[in-house]
Amino acid sequence: MTSILFIYPLLLAMVNSQSPCDELSLVDRAEWGAQEPSAITNLTNKPLSFVVMHHSYYPLSCYDDDSCIERVKDIQDFHQNTQNWDDIGFHFLVGENGKVYEGRGWNRQAAHSTGWNNGAYGVCIIGDFTRAPPNEKALNAVRLWIECGIKLGHIKEDHYIITHRQSQRPHYTDCPGDNMFGIVRKWPRFCSFQNSGAPLAANKTQIALATEFCEKQISPLSAASTNLATSLIMFYLLLIHFL
Numbered sequence: 001m002t003s004i005l006f007i008y009p010l011l012l013a014m015v016n017s018q019s020p021c022d023e024l025s026l027v028d029r030a031e032w033g034a035q036e037p038s039a040i041t042n043l044t045n046k047p048l049s050f051v052v053m054h055h056s057y058y059p060l061s062c063y064d065d066d067s068c069i070e071r072v073k074d075i076q077d078f079h080q081n082t083q084n085w086d087d088i089g090f091h092f093l094v095g096e097n098g099k100v101y102e103g104r105g106w107n108r109q110a111a112h113s114t115g116w117n118n119g120a121y122g123v124c125i126i127g128d129f130t131r132a133p134p135n136e137k138a139l140n141a142v143r144l145w146i147e148c149g150i151k152l153g154h155i156k157e158d159h160y161i162i163t164h165r166q167s168q169r170p171h172y173t174d175c176p177g178d179n180m181f182g183i184v185r186k187w188p189r190f191c192s193f194q195n196s197g198a199p200l201a202a203n204k205t206q207i208a209l210a211t212e213f214c215e216k217q218i219s220p221l222s223a224a225s226t227n228l229a230t231s232l233i234m235f236y237l238l239l240i241h242f243l
Contacts, residue, residue: 025099062126075124160191161184
């Protein structure tokens with residue numbers, strides 16, 4: 001028994017040393033050939049509490065590296081030259097090839113959801129998910145990206161996940177499509193907050209309202225409980241292996 005108690009911390013350290021960032025396939029701006037932004041505004045509130053999920057609707061899904069790079073370039077071109085934004089609107093984009101593409105990145109304000117751009121990361125899975133869901137490669141890439149963001153200190157461990165349609169008044173947008181929404185709403189840190197569209201009281205923001213709502217809906221201990229359960233499962237699996 002004494003030897004088991006001695007081995008456990010070593011095994012746990014080995015498990016925890018495997019960083020999700022090492023598993024994440026991240027393509028930075030230089031690698032996909034991003035155009036320079038016309039202006040940069042840095043985030044001021046890190047780590048952030050919210051992740052807002054989007055789909056691109058158009059362009060459509062991509063499944064190989066060359067196609068995904070073309071899609072990301074097309075989105076940046078549309079945002080900069082048609083929308084007249086400073087840069088691509090999303091912080092990160094995800095292809096159904098399982099790779100994550102750096103948009104504005106971890107440290108800059110974006111233009112993905114009015115009222116949320118300085119307090120939430122905007123992540124877009126490339127494609128139209130009104131009729132079919134994104135594939136498992138894309139969904140797993142988003143999960144790894146979130147875990148990596150927590151590991152690097154950009155995203156709070158007790159964060160909340162919502163979708164673009166929730167961040168805006170009802171019927172403003174269907175993004176990220178019903179099929180993607182149906183998946184995201186089952187994720188452990190999903191919060192069902194909905195922007196009502198009502199005028200905000202003085203000194204109130206949508207993020208402040210959402211934080212109050214989500215704190216009541218999701219226990220702040222749930223993330224810690226999940227980590228503990230994962231550690232215990234790994235311990236018993238390793239213990240069985242060594243015995």
